Amino acid sequence: MSFTVIRVRLIACGPTPSGVLEALQEGLSRELGVDAVLGEELPLTDKAYSRHRRQCLAEAFLPRLRESQEGRNPVLAVTDVDLYTPGLNFVFGLADPRSRSAIISITRLRPEFYCQSPEPELFRLRVLKEAVHELGHLLGLGHCRRPSCIMFFSSQLADTDRKGPGFCTECRSRLGNIGGAG
Ligand SMILES: [Zn+2]
Ligand SMILES: [Zn+2]
Numbered sequence: 001m002s003f004t005v006i007r008v009r010l011i012a013c014g015p016t017p018s019g020v021l022e023a024l025q026e027g028l029s030r031e032l033g034v035d036a037v038l039g040e041e042l043p044l045t046d047k048a049y050s051r052h053r054r055q056c057l058a059e060a061f062l063p064r065l066r067e068s069q070e071g072r073n074p075v076l077a078v079t080d081v082d083l084y085t086p087g088l089n090f091v092f093g094l095a096d097p098r099s100r101s102a103i104i105s106i107t108r109l110r111p112e113f114y115c116q117s118p119e120p121e122l123f124r125l126r127v128l129k130e131a132v133h134e135l136g137h138l139l140g141l142g143h144c145r146r147p148s149c150i151m152f153f154s155s156q157l158a159d160t161d162r163k164g165p166g167f168c169t170e171c172r173s174r175l176g177n178i179g180g181a182g
Pocket of ligand 1: 133143
């Protein structure tokens with residue numbers, strides 16, 4: 001049996017702590033079997049920034065990612081600015097399956113954000129979970145009702161900590177079908 005390995009481009013948007021993208025690269029190939037490659041860092045622009053909210057509009061990043069995209073391969077950005085989308089106070093990430101581009105924010109994944117002690121392992125696991133979730137969207141999956149599945153929607157960090165990093169059997173089999181169809 002042969003299948004094409006999906007190549008995912010990882011891009012930092014603005015400064016990110018050292019080692020985060022490399023750990024993600026390794027985690028994504030382990031969890032998803034994708035070939036994750038690191039792209040060039042994109043500088044932040046103030047276009048996405050809302051002075052009033054002190055957050056960036058997640059949607060504003062996606063068109064810029066497409067410039068770094070290789071064909072139809074998924075591109076995933078990682079940023080350390082807090083993201084929002086209209087109607088929500090914040091989002092951990094956003095995916096646009098049509099353009100196969102997504103972004104995650106690592107800001108709210110740090111225990112320090114909640115005045116807790118740093119936990120590098122936990123932080124990296126959360127980053128991996130958010131990345132797998134958004135890539136799941138890029139590969140055609142919607143949200144899953146099972147709280148233990150990575151495709152469950154996280155409205156708070158407790159949801160992220162409860163679930164994944166893997167897919168439930170149903171989501172995994174859907175993913176298999178999508179992969180087979182190219
Ligand atoms: Zn989602
Ligand atoms: Zn599921």
